Amino acid sequence: MKKAGALGLGAVLALVLLIGAAWFLSGWWGAADVEEDTNFIVPSGSTLTAVAAKLEDEGLIASADSFLLRAKLFGSGDPIKAGEFLLPAGASPATILDTFQNGEVINRFVTVPEGLPSIMVYERLMAEDLLTGEIPVPAEGSVLPDTYSFERGETRAAVLARMQAAMQNYLAEAWPKRGPDIAVDNIKDAVILASIVEKETGVARERKMVAGLYSNRVKDGMLLQADPTIxxxxxxxxxxxxxxxxxxxxAINDYNTYTMVGLPKGPITNPGRESIAAVLNPAKTTARYMVADGTGGHAFAETLDEHNRNVAKWFELRRQRGEM
Structure with a gap:
């Protein structure tokens, strides 16, 4: 009878140990307290201890100490990453740690369309609530139009710096590929002329032609007479x-190309890659005049007489539309 009792006690102890082990393991691989898909931010420079405390404070795990103990025993030694992560509903502590170590940081995006002036780039970045900090209005022509990713809490200055670095990198790549005998002899003037091309046509197929026309005017010492510079x-x-x-x-100022010969003193917008490329390799054309043709594009002319006929057609079309 004593022997049977001893066996019974051993079985009880084994059962207790088994239950305890199961409980301990479930505390790592079982569901934590993430009741719904939740975004969680790991601040830059955070330790795992600090992140565990933050998880507990936000009610996503029951205990930071328990999380850290199990992470030490069962987790990998990979470093955690800073950024914003999506923790799925029902995530286990093991999944949470793996997400911080190997998961994808949530990126958001801000787009700078071709031809967006710097004051509007500034307004767009300042209106993005998930960015932080102040920025000045960037120099006109310093931002490369594109779509840029950012993380929640990132500084506006960091995002703007990427936009400006992208422009510098593109110019460094494009300038050596310029054609012979172009109208500009430095990158700054190329950006200025490209900004005019950008604002003068929204038709992609016309960019090289418009660039060729304005290049001819620059070379001839003609007034550029580009309305956007007014x-x-x-x-x-x-x-x-x-x-x-x-x-x-x-009006006489440093931008109005109706009252000054040559390029404005600076860009009038942020030109895109295609407009810059068009200035660096413009169409070979004898055209020096253009006017809207009613289809969204332009009618080009070599002589003033031909241009005046095109203007007359445009005015007649506008009268038919009731615009004059």
Whole structure:
């Protein structure tokens, strides 16, 4: 009878140990307290101890100490990454740690369209609530239009720096590929002329032709007479929202190419890759004039007489549309 009792006690102890082990293991591989898909931020420079405390504070695990103990016993020694992560509903502590070590950081995106002036790049970044910090209005023409990823809590200055580095990198790559005898002899002037091309046509197939036309005017010492250069000093590149006034056409400043020969003193927007490439390798054309053709594009002309005929056609079309 004593022997049977001893065996019974041993079985009880084994059962207790088994239950305890199962409980301990379930505390790592069983579900934590993530009741729904949850975004969690690991701050830059955080230790696993600090992250565990943050998980407990946010109610995603029951105990930071228990999490750390099990992580030491069962988890890998890989470092955790900073950033924002998605913890799926029902995630286990093991899944949570693996997410911080090997998961994908959630990226968000901000887009700078081709031809967006710097004042609007500034406004777009300042309006993004998930970014932090202040920035100045970037120099016109310093931002490469593109879509950029960012992480929650990242500084606006860091995102802007990537945008500007992208422009510098593209220019460094594109400038050596320029064609012979182009109208500009330095990168700065190439960006200025490209900004005019960018604002003068939204038709991709026309960019090289428009670049060729303005290149001819620059070489000939003609007035560029680009309407967007009238608008820029007034709105910093934002839409004018009305017809240009005669007084504005006659205004004398460092941008108005109706009253000055040559390029403006700086870009009038942030030109995209294609407009820059068009200036560096423009179409070989004798055209020096253009006017809207009613289809969204332009009619090009070599002589003023031909241009005047094109203008007459455009005015007649506008009258038919009731625009004049």
């Amino acid at each position: 608008i820029y000093p007034i709105t910093k590149g934002k839409p004018l929202g009305r017809r240009i006034r005669q007084s504005e056409i006659a």
